[in-house]
Amino acid sequence: MSEILVNEYRGGYVENVHSGHICGVDANGIRYGAGNVRHLTFLRSSGKPIQALPALVHGADEAFGLTEKETAIMAGSHRSETFHVTELESMLGKLGIDEDQLICSPTYPLNESAAYELKTAGSPKRRIYHNCSGKHLGILSLCKHKGYALSGYTDTDHPAQQEIASTLAYLASMPAEEVVTGVDGCGCPVFAIPLDRLATAYLKLARPDLIEDANVRRAVVRITGLMNSHPEMVAGTEQICTILLMDDNIVAKGGAKGVYCFGLREEGLGFALKVLDGSQEEWPLIIASILEQIGYSRRETIDRLRALAPADILNDNGVVAGRNEAVFQLKRYE
Template sequence: MRFTPLVEEYRGGVLENVHYGAVSVVDEQGRILYRAGDPEHMTFLRSAAKPFQAIPGMKRRIDRVYGLSPEEAALFAASHRGEDYHIAALESILQKTGVCEDQLYCCMTYPLNEEAKAQRQRAHEPKRRIFHNCSGKHAGLLALSKHMGWDEQTYYLPEHPVQREIIGTMAEFAEVPAASIPLGVDGCGLPIFALPLHKIGLSYLKLACPDLIPDPETRKAAAVIASLMNANPDMIADRKFICSALLKDPNLVAKGGAKGVYGIGLRKERLGISLKVSDGSEQVWPCIIASILERIGYGNPATIDRLYALEPNIIVNDGGTEVGLRRAVFTLES
């Protein structure tokens, strides 16, 4: 693993922490234009895979089959944070599709957001499967299985038709043989796959620019899910998280995953960006992504400003006093 320092954090003028990782920027031919660290680093996509896991359902337009709203359908690609509006939309999905909450293979838990979690606990509510940040994805796969007449009890197994379609979809986007993609088990219990970092970037570029996809059905499905993400950014995470902040820019399609992996597709520039923070930190994503966009001369400063506002480079203590700073220290090499 050839990682390079991406972000340094200082406290009282003393270097306190270094976040290592790798960055890759590719063009529409899949060529690596810029790199920091090893663009061949193999990593699991984790939740960055969700837009691609939604493609089989979008091919069948299950949102239309079940009469879902755009906000509800966007949850198929979401890592929602458990806010009230997320849970209301998920309950509506279950009602419209006829999927039972107990059918979701993800575990019962509380929402990711601390205040949303505390709200449920103050009300003495039990843990629920739809509080899980992956429950929208699970509901979508169950709804597709129901529509196709596939077994609904085993949709999480690698040999299930929906999972076979998903791995085929990922192979199609990344331009690699499906048999070459390492499989694991994600936090929510579904199969998850690993790709070289630059192939993640290529996949996100195709999500942003579906004209690069030869198959017409996949092309249309990619355009649908990407459009849903951009039109409903707060459904993908929440109003204060980086995925939603990036998706407010109509030029970008973006999604992060656990353990520091992130993918971004740029429509106008026709570029794919991917990164991995080796220690799994998500807190430094805004610093890294804002720096990448600055260094490639990205033309929408409002997006960059939004990232810095989300996670300022000034470090404060628990009382709000400025005590240090973080800064991106990597170079994008041609």
């Protein structure tokens, strides 16, 4: 059964309800939960840091001379702001990839200002404006470096996708045959695993000392370190991933349809959550509440989350018309 995570109030009455599931794990297993801690969950873009790992394991980033920012955007859901496009165009050149070789479809940027400027100027949609293009370029860098076929790189039986799937299963500590596979919005395979397994994977992203395989461990240290060093490449201006990654104790990445994951280095905890209606607006409120409930000591991170999504709901005239409130209580597992 799911649990109500957030209520939206208007005129003193509940107008909207956002239910879902939360799981928090440490090295010994499940430690916190709300709803079904083993809810089967598609990773969507929360899987991008993991999807970037095979390229780093094989040293594709070094082979092509990718910069820190170019490598970091492999794990990102960028908004195609100018500083994103600069790195993506540079990657195309270094990899010797034609933009049309990307499977992700042409689109306009998710950043509204960037999209407005392009539309006003009559500029066309581009594949690198797609928020997943960094991920696609990362996979293509692996293909070029290893001599894999560039065509069909999003097919589930392609060697690049097979490496990604096995890496996920390894980090999640589960049999590869139990990983459910679907198709993501960008055309790549998307994987679904139980929420506690997803939290476990993020625990290991935050605590690579728990990873036995030295090559995977080194790749995790590199990609997560770059995510913290260049948080703007993982999302964009005033985005929750960017704000959380400003805290060097946190590894975090969200995905479409309400899934969000983060790991805490010092505390040795990994969290994964799913908002069942697919909403993302509640993420900052939910995560701030999680951090408060576990006694997280870095108050500035919680304050930044609450500033990103204030509890007060303002109408078009700037008048307080309602309130968002996280109403769940984490269950503690001993």
